[in-house]
Amino acid sequence: MLTKELIKENLADLEEKYVGHLVKRFSEWEVWATASQKIANREEVKEHEIPMVFHVELKMMRVILEMEDLGKFDWNDPRLSQLFREVTKDPFYTFFGEMITEISLRLANLAGVKTFLEIGAGRAHLTDIMLKQMSDKDQSIPLVATDAQSVILENIGTLKDAYPQVNRKYC
Numbered sequence: 001m002l003t004k005e006l007i008k009e010n011l012a013d014l015e016e017k018y019v020g021h022l023v024k025r026f027s028e029w030e031v032w033a034t035a036s037q038k039i040a041n042r043e044e045v046k047e048h049e050i051p052m053v054f055h056v057e058l059k060m061m062r063v064i065l066e067m068e069d070l071g072k073f074d075w076n077d078p079r080l081s082q083l084f085r086e087v088t089k090d091p092f093y094t095f096f097g098e099m100i101t102e103i104s105l106r107l108a109n110l111a112g113v114k115t116f117l118e119i120g121a122g123r124a125h126l127t128d129i130m131l132k133q134m135s136d137k138d139q140s141i142p143l144v145a146t147d148a149q150s151v152i153l154e155n156i157g158t159l160k161d162a163y164p165q166v167n168r169k170y171c
Contacts, residue, residue, distance in 0.1 A: 002111050010106055018099055025053055025092060036061060056086050088125045097129040105133060108141055118145040124155040131163040 008015075026032075028051040035045045035054075039061050050058050063079045074080075087093055104116065121127050127145050134140060145156050 002107070006110065007107065010110060011103060014099060014102060014106075021095060028053075032057070039065065053092070056083060056090060059083055059086075088123065093125070094129070097126050098133070100126065101130040101133050104130070105137070105139060105141075109139075113141065116141055116143045118143065121145040121147040121152050121156060124152060124159055127156060128159055128162075131159055135163050135165055 031049075031051055032054040035050050036057070038045050039058070042065070045058075047055065047058065060080075060083050063077070063083065064073070067073045067077065107113070108116070116130070118127060118130075124145065127143070130143060134143075147153060147156075
């Protein structure tokens with residue numbers, strides 16, 4: 001049975017690593033907080049004034065505000081698609097995905113989980129991280145990944161071929 005104490009004990013190293021990473025990466029959060037308020041107020045903020053770790057957020061905020069000014073938010077706007085692609089290549093996204101999957105694998109082992117279910121696999125970046133970690137650890141838990149978009153299922157099919165050593169299932 002999973003208890004709070006058992007979870008804390010088994011994830012303590014990951015918590016320390018995660019907190020340390022966040023403290024280091026976002027140490028200039030106050031600069032971003034001030035700048036983002038100026039941007040929200042439609043004041044001029046130059047890119048060089050923003051710490052590099054917040055540049056994707058800066059671009060995203062500008063696109064969202066532009067859409068807001070036009071009176072229509074459009075998830076299909078190609079600029080948003082491009083920004084989401086940038087986000088998935090950002091080291092923080094990869095770090096975050098690795099942490100999520102490591103936590104999931106550890107808890108799955110503790111609880112005796114027999115199958116993972118990923119609902120809304122998106123572009124399958126997290127799926128890729130999970131399969132890589134299972135492969136690296138020589139661990140095999142069936143993974144059922146679903147999404148409504150057929151292109152996503154194609155991405156998952158590509159991953160299935162990339163990790164033949166991991167016993168997994170796809171839907």
